Amino acid sequence: xxxxxxxxxxxxxxxxxxxxxxxLLAATxxxxxxxxxxxxxxxxxxxxxxxxxxxxxEPVHDPDAPLPAEAIRxxxxxxxxxxxxxxxxxxxxxxxxxxxxxxxxxxxxxxYGTVVGYGELAxxxxxxxxxxxVGIAMASNPLPVVxxxxxxxxxxxxxxxxxxxxxxKRKLLALEGVLPEPLF
Numbered sequence: 001x002x003x004x005x006x007x008x009x010x011x012x013x014x015x016x017x018x019x020x021x022x023x024l025l026a027a028t029x030x031x032x033x034x035x036x037x038x039x040x041x042x043x044x045x046x047x048x049x050x051x052x053x054x055x056x057x058e059p060v061h062d063p064d065a066p067l068p069a070e071a072i073r074x075x076x077x078x079x080x081x082x083x084x085x086x087x088x089x090x091x092x093x094x095x096x097x098x099x100x101x102x103x104x105x106x107x108x109x110x111x112y113g114t115v116v117g118y119g120e121l122a123x124x125x126x127x128x129x130x131x132x133x134v135g136i137a138m139a140s141n142p143l144p145v146v147x148x149x150x151x152x153x154x155x156x157x158x159x160x161x162x163x164x165x166x167x168x169k170r171k172l173l174a175l176e177g178v179l180p181e182p183l184f
Contacts, residue, residue, distance in 0.1 A: 009028055009029065009055050009056060009057035010028060010029050010057060010060070011026060011027070011028055011033070011051060011052065011055055011057035011058065011059045011060065012026070012027055012059075012060050012061075012062040012065040012067065012068055013025065013026040013027070013048060013059050013060070013061055013062070013068060014061065014062065014063035014065075014068035014069070014071075014072060015039050015044060015063075016071070016072045016075045016076065018075060018076075018079050019079050019171065019175070020037070020079075020164070020168045020171050020172065021037065021038050021039070021168075022038070022039040022040065022044075023035055023036065023037065023039055023075060023145065024036035024039035024043075024044050024047055024048075025068050025071045025072065025075070026047075026048070026051055026059065026068075027065070027067035027068055027071065027091070028055065028057065028091045028093070030089065030091035030093070031067070031088065031089030031090045031091040032067060032071055032088050032089065032090050032091060032143060032146060033051070033055070033090075033091040033093065033094060033142065033143075034047065034051055034094065034142050034143065035142070035143050035144050035145055035146055037144065037163070037164035037165070037168060038164070038165075054094065055093070055094075067088070067089070070088065071088055071146075074086050074087070074088060075145070075146075078145070078175075079175065081175075084111070084112035084113070085111075085112065086146045088146065090107070090143060090146070090147070092104070094142040095137075095140065095141075095142060098125065098127065098130070098133060098137065099136070099137040099140055101125045101126065102121060102122070102125040102133075102134055102137040102138075103137060103141055103143070103147050103149075105121065105124050105125045106121060106147055106148060106149065106151070106152065107146075107147045107148070109124060110148060110151045110152075112148075112176050113176045113177050113178060114151065114178070115151050115152070115153045115173070115178055116151060116152055116153070117131075117152070117153060117154065117155040118131035118132075118134040118135055118138075118152055118153075118154065118155070118160065119131040119134075119155055120155070121134050121152055122134045131155075134152065135160070135161065138152050138160075138161075138162075138163075139161065139163055141163070144163065144164060145172070148172075149162070149163075150162060150164075150168075150169045150172040150173060151173075151176075151178075159173075
């Protein structure tokens, strides 16, 4: 309990080393709440400050807590080709409205090794013609990799943007067999 008589949310975190660099994995009692690319110390610390502020919880480094530990296992298996789907409870509290609808549709409806266009995903989320809004939802995805925004591409065949950087997006799509492995 905090001084206002409210139960404080638990926020545990760990960092997983991956082929695309360190990933910060943060979880609440409800599920995985945040995945952050390129989680060097400075990036990790800024991300944890933002999460603490948004969630009203003090971040605790605990890689052995059940959820970060399981997320680390599943992420490692994904990068070695041993896992195609993540089976983790997700805390959707950092997204809402249309963004949440789009991200949920992406998580459930765009399987490993496939891609979807921004416009098509907008239609699936109930707002045909909202391709730009889907781009905004992808940019604000709090759970990249696990909620696979790397699978959303431009309808003309362009790769589209990516918060983790285009090189990271190419590597993820190559891992899933959608693109050839980058040469350099």
